[in-house]
Amino acid sequence: MQRWSKLAPIAAAVTLAFTAGTAPSTSPIVSTAAAASPSKGTTPDWARPASITTYEKLQLLSDTQLTDRMHELIFQTPYLDTPTSVRVLLPAPGLRVPGKRYPSLYLLHGCCDPAPQSRGWTVKGGAEEATAEDSMIVVMPEGGMGGFYSDWYNNGAGGNPRWESYIIGQLIPWIDGHYATSTDRSQRAIAGLSMGGYGALSLAARHPDTFVSASSFSGAVDSNAYLGASSTVDDVLGTQDGQFPDSVYGPRATEEVRWRGHNPVDLAENLRGMSLQIRTGNGLPGPLDTPDTLAGGSVETYVYPQNLNLHDRLNNLGITHLWDDYGPGTHSWAYWKRDLIDTLKTLRQVFAEPTALPDELSFTSVEPTFQAYGYVVRTTRKAAEFATLEGITANGFRLTGSGGATVTTAPRYKPGASYRISTVTSQGESNMTVQRADTRGNLTIALGLGPSNTVQQYQVHGLLRSSVTATVTISPV
Numbered sequence: 001m002q003r004w005s006k007l008a009p010i011a012a013a014v015t016l017a018f019t020a021g022t023a024p025s026t027s028p029i030v031s032t033a034a035a036a037s038p039s040k041g042t043t044p045d046w047a048r049p050a051s052i053t054t055y056e057k058l059q060l061l062s063d064t065q066l067t068d069r070m071h072e073l074i075f076q077t078p079y080l081d082t083p084t085s086v087r088v089l090l091p092a093p094g095l096r097v098p099g100k101r102y103p104s105l106y107l108l109h110g111c112c113d114p115a116p117q118s119r120g121w122t123v124k125g126g127a128e129e130a131t132a133e134d135s136m137i138v139v140m141p142e143g144g145m146g147g148f149y150s151d152w153y154n155n156g157a158g159g160n161p162r163w164e165s166y167i168i169g170q171l172i173p174w175i176d177g178h179y180a181t182s183t184d185r186s187q188r189a190i191a192g193l194s195m196g197g198y199g200a201l202s203l204a205a206r207h208p209d210t211f212v213s214a215s216s217f218s219g220a221v222d223s224n225a226y227l228g229a230s231s232t233v234d235d236v237l238g239t240q241d242g243q244f245p246d247s248v249y250g251p252r253a254t255e256e257v258r259w260r261g262h263n264p265v266d267l268a269e270n271l272r273g274m275s276l277q278i279r280t281g282n283g284l285p286g287p288l289d290t291p292d293t294l295a296g297g298s299v300e301t302y303v304y305p306q307n308l309n310l311h312d313r314l315n316n317l318g319i320t321h322l323w324d325d326y327g328p329g330t331h332s333w334a335y336w337k338r339d340l341i342d343t344l345k346t347l348r349q350v351f352a353e354p355t356a357l358p359d360e361l362s363f364t365s366v367e368p369t370f371q372a373y374g375y376v377v378r379t380t381r382k383a384a385e386f387a388t389l390e391g392i393t394a395n396g397f398r399l400t401g402s403g404g405a406t407v408t409t410a411p412r413y414k415p416g417a418s419y420r421i422s423t424v425t426s427q428g429e430s431n432m433t434v435q436r437a438d439t440r441g442n443l444t445i446a447l448g449l450g451p452s453n454t455v456q457q458y459q460v461h462g463l464l465r466s467s468v469t470a471t472v473t474i475s476p477v
Contacts, residue, residue: 042186042354046412046441047361049209050371055169068093070128072118077170079151079162085116086171088179089128089138101182103136103351104175106167106211107340108143108192108199117142125193126337130344136351137181141167146248149199150262153250163199168207186354189347191215191277193336194303198264201310204274205267208363209373213350215277217339218299218331222265222306256458257384261366265306268313270372273358275350276314276321279339280307281329288334296331303331322346362390366457374410379403385457385465396473402466403452409474411441418477421445426469434477445472 059076061083066072073086091102107127109120118140121127131138143149143163151162176183190211192200197219204214249258260266283301285294307325314321324342329335363372366386368379377389381403391398394412399405413419415437423431427450437443450468457465 042356043184044357044412046410047209047357047373049207050374050376050408050410052369052371052376053165053169055165055173058166058170058174060174067128070122072116075171075174077166079160079166079170081160082115084142084166085118086142087118087122087140088175089122089131089140090179091135091137092132095133095135100135101180101187103187103189104181105131105136105138105347106172106188106190106200107138107140108149108190108196109140110192110194110196111146114145115142117145121340124333125340127340130337130341134344134348137175137179139171139175141171143167143196143199146195148195148248148262149203150248152248153255153258154247155250164203164206168203168210172210184354185210186212187351189213189215189275189350191217191340191343192219193217193339194299194331195220197221201264201271201276202262202267205264205270206262206365208270208274211274212354213275213277213347214271215279215339215343215347216264216307216310217279217336217343218281218303218307219264219278220303220306221278222309223259223263224265225306225309254459255456257366257386257456260458261384261386265310265313267364268310268319269317270363271314272317272319272362275346276319277324277343277346278307278311278321279324279326279342280304281326281331281335283330284328286327286329286335288338289330289332290334293330293332293334299331300329359393360390361392362388363392364388374412376408377405378408379405381452382454383452383456385453391471395475396471398469398471399447399449400467400469401449402468403449405447405449407445407447407472409443409445413437413441413443413474414476415439415441419443420475420477422473422475423447424471425449443474447472 056078061074061076064072069090069092071088073088074083075086076083107121109117113120121140127138144161147161147163149163149167151164175181188211190200190204191214197216198221200214201216201219201221204211249255249262252259280303281300282304283297285297311323361373364386366384370377372389373392375389375392377387377399379387379401381401385402387399387401389397389399399407418434418436421433421435421443435443447470449470450466453465
């Protein structure tokens with residue numbers, strides 16, 4: 001059954017603005033991108049993402065035109081150990097307009113297929129046919145056989161693969177710099193199936209100023225669903241990429257906060273203001289099944305409770321979303337092809353009628369340094385935990401965490417003007433200073449959040465934790 005949850009709709013629009021690398025290409029739409037005027041959008045300049053990481057340039061190794069719409073690109077990136085493939089679908093030649101910038105859809109594959117996984121949506125998923133009449137550019141990257149579109153923890157060693165850094169920090173800027181895609185967040189969406197459904201919602205929740213829409217088809221969207229089990233599918237999928245179990249986020253028993261820091265259910269509040277679509281079957285044989293697809297029923301049965309959890313979580317938060325629980329149906333391409341067709345119906349409207357940012361913004365992260373909507377938070381704490389920046393307006397914000405933090409606001413203030421900054425904490429401490437906005441219009445505010453917790457959040461011996469909320473009020477002098 002498909003329905004929109006009947007909750008107050010809220011929408012947002014923000015843009016990604018990294019520096020794109022350069023590489024040669026002969027794609028017929030590239031020349032129009034170079035000449036295209038900046039696209040209109042609904043993102044205020046101050047709310048564009050702040051650059052807190054310098055990403056290395058992406059190297060294009062080859063660009064093969066497969067049809068009048070489809071190109072296959074091969075990239076070399078320092079964030080992956082081997083070259084990686086991307087398929088790109090352009091608008092049909094008759095729909096191309098010189099100087100126009102088009103919305104983009106990043107379409108993610110599921111687990112377990114060998115490389116090049118970028119071919120799945122065009123070979124099996126009907127993406128080229130489904131978008132034949134659309135004036136949009138579809139980008140289909142790889143995410144590994146079990147990479148979960150994340151930068152891997154690798155048992156504390158870090159390093160490759162770094163799928164999130166590649167897609168967010170390199171691929172999106174490269175696409176925006178070499179194709180006629182709109183750079184406004186209100187014209188960029190992400191969707192995926194199974195592991196890609198997880199990836200779509202996780203990346204959107206970790207980068208809400210990058211995507212206006214996120215959709216999941218039979219997604220593994222809640223890694224908390226089987227807590228207490230000796231192991232889960234998520235624990236072992238990384239072995240398909242030649243790594244040890246738990247390589248993606250670390251052993252859950254000791255690194256649960258890292259799992260939750262990527263989990264769509266835990267990060268659901270970050271999805272407020274997006275157009276969200278969640279589509280799932282229950283694993284029973286359905287109308288599109290054949291004898292060859294019935295084995296996929298067990299996988300759909302595995303992910304179905306995860307989708308219910310996310311649906312319930314969004315409802316509890318009052319976040320509008322399309323919920324398509326279509327009942328009988330297995331984990332197979334026939335349903336994902338239908339999901340894509342149905343999702344595009346809503347996505348076209350989202351692109352055509354972009355909406356403004358919510359009046360108040362919020363963002364939750366486990367990263368020690370994070371940014372959202374132009375605000376940068378640098379924490380000083382001794383253990384990994386969630387911190388939340390919320391109630392963000394021109395008049396101030398609230399930050400909850402432990403230890404200390406420095407918040408650099410978005411550049412939304414008058415450069416050189418003086419502002420009164422008043423801080424009150426949940427412990428009753430207060431402070432008032434006067435500060436001049438810098439040449440870009442930023443204010444930088446140091447906050448004390450009490451003693452730092454010394455044990456990771458969610459560890460059994462770290463249950464007794466404390467946090468402090470600092471409420472900051474900003475007013476012109």
